[in-house]
Amino acid sequence: TMNSSVNIVLDTRREKSDKTYPVTLRIIHFGKMTSLATGYSVPEAYWDEENRRVKKSYKGFENVTRVNNVIEKERLRVADMITKLHDRGELNTLSITDLKAMLAAKGSKATFFHYAEKQIEELVKLKRIGTARSY
Numbered sequence: 001t002m003n004s005s006v007n008i009v010l011d012t013r014r015e016k017s018d019k020t021y022p023v024t025l026r027i028i029h030f031g032k033m034t035s036l037a038t039g040y041s042v043p044e045a046y047w048d049e050e051n052r053r054v055k056k057s058y059k060g061f062e063n064v065t066r067v068n069n070v071i072e073k074e075r076l077r078v079a080d081m082i083t084k085l086h087d088r089g090e091l092n093t094l095s096i097t098d099l100k101a102m103l104a105a106k107g108s109k110a111t112f113f114h115y116a117e118k119q120i121e122e123l124v125k126l127k128r129i130g131t132a133r134s135y
Helices: 064-087 096-103 109-125 129-134
Strands: 004-010 021-029 032-042
Touching: 004 032, 004 064, 021 064, 021 096, 032 064, 032 096, 064 096
Parallel strands: none
Antiparallel strands: 004 021, 021 032
């Protein structure tokens, strides 16, 4: 089974100056937790906790449906990346920090390859040539 999951949550620990809270993607990986920002924030009163989405009645966005779709699409993108890493047998080798860095790369190849290069450099320094070569 996969030991990682991703959910959309309202991060009520981080109130912003305009009294809204960030909508984040909460990633749980082998019991450890991290969050990715979605770039959206809403007042707690307009957060639908049960369905994990912004309530239709919220007037802070031009189009609430579109915002909810964008956030859900991002959740699916991250979930898909986690599944791919799992299928390739790489997920359980990643720390939560490494996983977050990969997921935050927004699917940008350049960022991913930059990340991969850094990982390879580290492995070479640690004399883990076999692993470095497979990367």
